[in-house]
Amino acid sequence: EAGVAQSPRYKIIEKRQSVAFWCNPISGHATLYWYQQILGQGPKLLIQFQNNGVVDDSQLPKDRFSAERLKGVDSTLKIQPAKLEDSAVYLCASSPGRLQETQYFGPGTRLLVL
Amino acid sequence: AQTVTQSQPEMSVQEAETVTLSCTYDTSESDYYLFWYKQPPSRQMILVIRQEAYKQQNATENRFSVNFQKAAKSFSLKISDSQLGDAAMYFCAYGLFGNEKLTFGTGTRLTIIP
Numbered sequence: 207e208a209g210v211a212q213s214p215r216y217k218i219i220e221k222r223q224s225v226a227f228w229c230n231p232i233s234g235h236a237t238l239y240w241y242q243q244i245l246g247q248g249p250k251l252l253i254q255f256q257n258n259g260v261v262d263d264s265q266l267p268k269d270r271f272s273a274e275r276l277k278g279v280d281s282t283l284k285i286q287p288a289k290l291e292d293s294a295v296y297l298c299a300s301s302p303g304r305l306q307e308t309q310y311f312g313p314g315t316r317l318l319v320l
Numbered sequence: 321a322q323t324v325t326q327s328q329p330e331m332s333v334q335e336a337e338t339v340t341l342s343c344t345y346d347t348s349e350s351d352y353y354l355f356w357y358k359q360p361p362s363r364q365m366i367l368v369i370r371q372e373a374y375k376q377q378n379a380t381e382n383r384f385s386v387n388f389q390k391a392a393k394s395f396s397l398k399i400s401d402s403q404l405g406d407a408a409m410y411f412c413a414y415g416l417f418g419n420e421k422l423t424f425g426t427g428t429r430l431t432i433i434p
Contacts, residue, residue, distance in 0.1 A: 209364070210364075237420055246426070246427075247426055247427075248324075248411050248413075248424030248425050248426050248427055249365075249411070249422075249424050250424070251421055251422065254420065254421060261420075262421055297365070299365075301420060307420075308355075308367050308370065309367075309420075309422065310367075311357075311364045311365040311366070312364060313363070313364045314364065
């Protein structure tokens with residue numbers, strides 16, 4: 207079974223530029239998550255989708271971050287404009303969607319904002 | 321709000337020895353799940369072990385076992401016969417039953433000494 211795919215793996219941009227990350231979850235997984243992991247910290251949930259609907263986006267900085275999951279499969283996370291403090295690893299995870307099933311993580315996208 | 325605390329930023333253990341990683345959490349809920357995730361250097365996060373709060377028996381997975389103390393809100397991970405491949409960041413995470421969102425601790429970096 208293929209795992210969670212993410213691209214790009216690394217991205218370097220200057221502040222005020224925009225950037226987009228892509229995630230392809232495990233086939234058949236209904237729930238998709240985007241986490242932000244700042245160096246030295248644990249992952250923090252940014253947004254959770256159930257199929258193509260948003261379940262929780264309470265910690266998403268909506269003035270600059272946006273995410274979508276068209277057709278309930280792939281997802282894109284966008285930052286516009288980026289700030290220095292957005293430098294982090296952005297992790298995508300998916301789960302089958304039943305209660306408290308294990309979350310499977312992708313390799314992450316490491317973002318550096320200069 | 322639920323919080324997860326890992327008080328050991330770094331731990332080291334001799335190969336083949338046993339090590340215990342600590343985790344405490346704060347919640348007023350009774351139905352929840354606890355997880356230990358492993359994040360090797362530059363590799364993706366994988367689940368090590370999970371524990372349902374309603375189960376009194378401690379979970380075990382081969383060389384990995386937990387000591388779950390519900391009243392004390394403690395959830396430690398014991399790694400027996402440590403191997404070089406166990407070197408990683410270990411994150412403790414909490415999930416509330418009925419809400420798939422996970423809250424992570426800050427992690428413990430485990431070094432295995434050959």
